[in-house]
Amino acid sequence: xxxxxxxxxxxxxxxxxxxxxxxxxxxxxxxxxxxxxxxxxxxxxxxxxxxxxxxxxxxxxxxxxxxxxxxxxxxxxxxxxxxxxxxxxxxxxxxxxxxxxxxxxxxxxxxxxxxxxxxxxxxxxxxxxxxxxxxxxxxxxxxxxxxxxxxxxxxxxxxxxxxxxxxxxxxxxxxxxxxxxxxxxxxxxxxxxxxxxxxxxxxxxxxxxxxxxxxxxxxxxxxxxxxxxxxxxxxxxxxxxxxxxxxxxxxxxxxxxxxxxxxxxxxxxxxxxxxxxxxxxxxxxxxxxxxxxxxxxxxxxxxxxxxxxxxxxxxxxxxxxxxxxxxxxxxxxxxxxxxxxxxxxxxxxxxxxxxxxxxxxxxxxxxxxxxxxxxxxxxxxxxxxxxxxxxxxxxxxxxxxxxxxxxxxxxxxxxxxxxxxxxxxxxxxxxxxxxxxxxxxxxxxxxxxxxxxxxxxxxxxxxxxxxxxxxxxxxxxxxxxxx
Amino acid sequence: xxxxxxxxxxxxxxxxxxxxxxxxxxxxxxxxxxxxxxxxxxxxxxxxxxxxxxxxxxxxxxxxxxxxxxxxxxxxxxxxxxxxxxxxxxxxxxxxxxxxxxxxxxxxxxxxxxxxxxxxxxxxxxxxxxxxxxxxxxxxxxxxxxxxxxxxxxxxxxxxxxxxxxxxxxxxxxxxxxxxxxxxxxxxxxxxxxxxxxxxxxxxxxxxxxxxxxxxxxxxxxxxxxxxxxxxxxxxxxxxxxxxxxxxxxxxxxxxxxxxxxxxxxxxxxxxxxxxxxxxxxxxxxxxxxxxxxxxxxxxxxxxxxxxxxxxxxxxxxxxxxxxxxxxxxxxxxxxxxxxxxxxxxxxxxxxxxxxxxxxxxxxxxxxxxxxxxxxxxxxxxxxxxxxxxxxxxxxxxxxxxxxxxxxxxxxxxxxxxxxxxxxxxxxxxxxxxxxxxxxxxxxxxxxxxxxxxxxxxxxxxxxxxxxxxxxxxxxxxxxxxx
Numbered sequence: 001x002x003x004x005x006x007x008x009x010x011x012x013x014x015x016x017x018x019x020x021x022x023x024x025x026x027x028x029x030x031x032x033x034x035x036x037x038x039x040x041x042x043x044x045x046x047x048x049x050x051x052x053x054x055x056x057x058x059x060x061x062x063x064x065x066x067x068x069x070x071x072x073x074x075x076x077x078x079x080x081x082x083x084x085x086x087x088x089x090x091x092x093x094x095x096x097x098x099x100x101x102x103x104x105x106x107x108x109x110x111x112x113x114x115x116x117x118x119x120x121x122x123x124x125x126x127x128x129x130x131x132x133x134x135x136x137x138x139x140x141x142x143x144x145x146x147x148x149x150x151x152x153x154x155x156x157x158x159x160x161x162x163x164x165x166x167x168x169x170x171x172x173x174x175x176x177x178x179x180x181x182x183x184x185x186x187x188x189x190x191x192x193x194x195x196x197x198x199x200x201x202x203x204x205x206x207x208x209x210x211x212x213x214x215x216x217x218x219x220x221x222x223x224x225x226x227x228x229x230x231x232x233x234x235x236x237x238x239x240x241x242x243x244x245x246x247x248x249x250x251x252x253x254x255x256x257x258x259x260x261x262x263x264x265x266x267x268x269x270x271x272x273x274x275x276x277x278x279x280x281x282x283x284x285x286x287x288x289x290x291x292x293x294x295x296x297x298x299x300x301x302x303x304x305x306x307x308x309x310x311x312x313x314x315x316x317x318x319x320x321x322x323x324x325x326x327x328x329x330x331x332x333x334x335x336x337x338x339x340x341x342x343x344x345x346x347x348x349x350x351x352x353x354x355x356x357x358x359x360x361x362x363x364x365x366x367x368x369x370x371x372x373x374x375x376x377x378x379x380x381x382x383x384x385x386x387x388x389x390x391x392x393x394x395x396x397x398x399x400x401x402x403x404x405x406x407x408x409x410x411x412x413x414x415x416x417x418x419x420x421x422x423x424x425x426x427x428x429x430x431x432x433x434x435x436x437x438x439x440x441x442x443x444x445x446x447x448x449x450x451x452x453x454x455x456x457x458x459x460x461x462x463x464x465x466x467x468x469x470x471x472x473x474x475x476x477x478x479x480x481x482x483x
Numbered sequence: 484x485x486x487x488x489x490x491x492x493x494x495x496x497x498x499x500x501x502x503x504x505x506x507x508x509x510x511x512x513x514x515x516x517x518x519x520x521x522x523x524x525x526x527x528x529x530x531x532x533x534x535x536x537x538x539x540x541x542x543x544x545x546x547x548x549x550x551x552x553x554x555x556x557x558x559x560x561x562x563x564x565x566x567x568x569x570x571x572x573x574x575x576x577x578x579x580x581x582x583x584x585x586x587x588x589x590x591x592x593x594x595x596x597x598x599x600x601x602x603x604x605x606x607x608x609x610x611x612x613x614x615x616x617x618x619x620x621x622x623x624x625x626x627x628x629x630x631x632x633x634x635x636x637x638x639x640x641x642x643x644x645x646x647x648x649x650x651x652x653x654x655x656x657x658x659x660x661x662x663x664x665x666x667x668x669x670x671x672x673x674x675x676x677x678x679x680x681x682x683x684x685x686x687x688x689x690x691x692x693x694x695x696x697x698x699x700x701x702x703x704x705x706x707x708x709x710x711x712x713x714x715x716x717x718x719x720x721x722x723x724x725x726x727x728x729x730x731x732x733x734x735x736x737x738x739x740x741x742x743x744x745x746x747x748x749x750x751x752x753x754x755x756x757x758x759x760x761x762x763x764x765x766x767x768x769x770x771x772x773x774x775x776x777x778x779x780x781x782x783x784x785x786x787x788x789x790x791x792x793x794x795x796x797x798x799x800x801x802x803x804x805x806x807x808x809x810x811x812x813x814x815x816x817x818x819x820x821x822x823x824x825x826x827x828x829x830x831x832x833x834x835x836x837x838x839x840x841x842x843x844x845x846x847x848x849x850x851x852x853x854x855x856x857x858x859x860x861x862x863x864x865x866x867x868x869x870x871x872x873x874x875x876x877x878x879x880x881x882x883x884x885x886x887x888x889x890x891x892x893x894x895x896x897x898x899x900x901x902x903x904x905x906x907x908x909x910x911x912x913x914x915x916x917x918x919x920x921x922x923x924x925x926x927x928x929x930x931x932x933x934x935x936x937x938x939x940x941x942x943x944x945x946x947x948x949x950x951x952x953x954x955x956x957x958x959x960x961x962x963x964x965x966x
Contacts, residue, residue: 065851065854066852069851326894326897326899326900326903327891327894327895329900330890330891330894330900330903331891334887357880358884360877361877361880361881361884364874364950365950365957366957368549368552368954369549369954369957369959370959371548386873389873390869390873390876391847393873393876393877393880394843394847394876396876396879396880396883397840397844397880398844400879400883401840401841401844404817407813407817408810408813408814408817411810411813414809414810415809416809417809417812417813417900417901418900418901420809420813435900467847467848467851471848471851471852474848476852476853477852
């Protein structure tokens with residue numbers, strides 16, 4: 001591994017984080033709150049660690065696949081660790097491990113919280129907490145659409161006809177261009193949503209917080225009872241639509257920008273995603289009508305919001321869905337595993353993988369019936385190669401494997417099964433709230449330190465699509481020489 | 484499809500079932516109970532339907548893969564339907580759907596019951612109920628070790644160096660020989676266990692019932708509180724050992740019979756299986772000690788029994804494990820998905836598949852670290868081909884997919900999440916009891932008709948390793964001409 005180059009990259013990342021704290025510091029200045037000092041200390045620390053690393057002079061500037069994974073894994077971990085400092089320094093979260101949990105939850109756009117009381121926190125700290133979602137979402141976009149396809153992690157590259165294609169070994173020069181386009185789209189969506197939420201009646205500060213949570217598909221709110229606190233249908237509709245937008249592949253918006261409006265409806269993953277969303281909304285609306293809400297309108301309102309919130313892995317709630325009938329809750333629970341589309345800010349397994357897995361199952365049945373015929377799995381009119389399918393199937397197993405392992409550790413806390421299973425599903429899939437104790441009206445504060453550490457890693461593992469973090473556990477990952 | 488040949492085979496199967504009822508009829512004669520007439524009617528019906536089918540004269544005697552799957556799927560369904568008649572005719576189970584559930588549960592060696600009171604049933608009926616386990620276990624052995632490898636369903640064939648190998652299209656002549664060897668081993672194990680249980684103090688009738696339930700890894704008991712009713716440590720140890728024996732690959736015993744004792748310990752799947760068993764027993768023993776049982780001995784006694792019972796998919800209980808701490812319960816829950824070894828009478832995903840999936844995950848991580856090196860997945864010293872691995876990964880997804888679909892239907896009943904999830908896991912994996920309402924001291928009687936039907940299909944799908952039943956849903960399966 002090219003250690004010096006990895007360290008240099010991490011240094012650059014920390015300096016970027018120092019700059020990213022400035023808006024939150026500005027908010028603290030405006031509200032004259034406790035965040036001011038905390039942010040200042042954190043920025044100084046970031047510069048003190050980042051600058052020496054950044055000024056390292058590696059003999060070679062080559063970044064190989066392994067180095068890329070190391071930068072991604074350690075980058076996310078380091079940024080989260082430093083990002084937790086404002087919570088600690090300001091006294092908002094007195095426990096260091098709780099602060100780290102909250103920061104990891106922020107950057108991974110999970111939205112799971114250990115806070116029992118949110119509204120009394122300093123505005124600057126609340127702003128920072130939600131801003132981490134916005135940065136995390138951006139990081140993920142760049143990671144999945146610009147970096148990962150080029151380092152051959154590859155299952156997502158079938159989506160990207162216009163990408164530089166597989167170029168194993170080195171980060172490609174076009175990465176910069178792709179990233180710039182993505183940032184622009186992301187920025188425009190953010191500004192539009194803030195404006196709309198202000199029009200809907202939310203204060204500017206709340207509009208910013210909820211927009212960061214939406215476009216990053218994070219889910220942190222500045223209200224104890226999340227979006228439900230406003231009881232504002234207009235705002236709920238805006239957030240629902242923007243959650244769904246940010247759960248879809250951003251490269252589609254690039255196509256739309258170029259005038260190719262059909263791309264959206266021709267895209268198989270997008271249609272599958274909207275199909276799952278529609279089916280889930282209908283089923284849950286029927287289930288809620290009469291049993292939870294007396295009007296079909298209210299049922300539709302909350303089922304739409306909740307389905308969009310869970311499948312996009314955002315995690316906002318408009319009502320206490322933990323009180324819903326089990327059929328609705330289980331649909332939401334399984335949506336936690338499906339997640340957003342590839343190339344979105346959403347997490348979990350992703351629609352394209354689920355779609356291709358179902359297609360594979362179908363072609364395998366056809367293969368049994370007609371052993372001598374050839375049935376390729378098709379996506380977007382093209383046959384998907386065996387290697388990609390194989391990787392997707394491995395990913396599915398790896399995801400379930402990690403889920404089971406984490407559940408067993410968390411179960412040592414002795415919570416009920418629903419809390420245990422959903423706490424892992426909600427963190428691994430980067431959703432945020434689960435059910436029961438970690439439900440929309442609950443939080444993760446009563447979990448043990450061990451569980452908080454395991455769930456923090458679950459968030460990172462889910463966010464980085466498993467492999468970067470798992471690689472850290474392999475001894476040969478650390479050997480200096482590539483073969 | 485060669486319809487006439489399929490029907491003829493089904494006819495033969497029904498006549499075999501008529502013969503298989505005779506021992507139960509004999510028990511009813513001895514105890515002079517209500518089963519007598521019920522068995523007689525059933526036998527007459529079986530002959531009335533079976534004989535005409537059996538005497539069909541197909542133009543061609545060829546059985547292609549598809550026909551094989553059709554025989555297996557319909558064979559299992561028909562035999563279960565007719566097998567439920569003695570319950571109905573004798574008035575032991577007044578509801579037809581309940582009787583079918585019980586019979587499917589018997590033949591698939593599941594052991595899930597809708598009965599709320601078992602001990603008052605006629606002895607003949609109780610004998611028949613458990614005898615279906617014994618036949619089901621035998622059927623599965625022949626299916627997985629003698630028939631399936633030869634019709635190219637194939638993921639298990641890596642286990643069978645001595646099998647005729649893949650010979651897609653036709654059932655092979657050597658099938659008869661393999662089946663005979665398997666029957667002999669199965670028969671010997673049965674007799675030995677009955678003798679040992681009688682020595683341990685169980686009445687002969689109870690010894691037979693529990694042996695059928697053990698060797699078939701079924702789990703039906705003639706006592707309301709299962710094996711725990713005897714509070715007999717010796718019997719529990721015997722049953723534990725025999726459950727573990729019957730959850731391992733029977734072809735290993737063939738090797739041992741031929742004098743190759745090392746085969747057992749050289750077999751990677753067997754070692755993995757014993758490793759999982761040992762680790763689970765240790766973890767649960769520690770978890771139970773102090774919290775549920777005051778002595779380490781009692782903890783070990785019940786944890787060994789329960790781990791063996793669940794991983795082998797038998798489903799007997801020595802105590803109410805539903806009252807155990809959540810860590811222990813979740814271990815048992817996940818063991819429900821692992822199940823027995825390939826070529827055993829146990830169900831679920833099977834150890835070899837889990838082992839190979841874990842190995843695949845590990846090689847894929849190595850592949851990322853060293854992109855230019857080649858890391859084959861090895862099993863028993865040989866590289867496993869990509870096609871087999873791909874099939875195993877597909878199987879894993881298919882299993883989880885069916886699980887999710889069934890859970891959603893069952894959740895319409897409105898039971899708690901634990902009951903809902905475990906009822907499906909326990910039927911799909913052919914275990915029997917789950918947790919909460921369907922726990923070791925509960926039963927499936929309060930489930931809706933829809934759930935009972937869905938769970939019956941879950942048992943069949945699990946037992947036949949998914950594809951035979953899923954194929955029935957494909958329109959092209961029913962077309963007459965092969966391409």
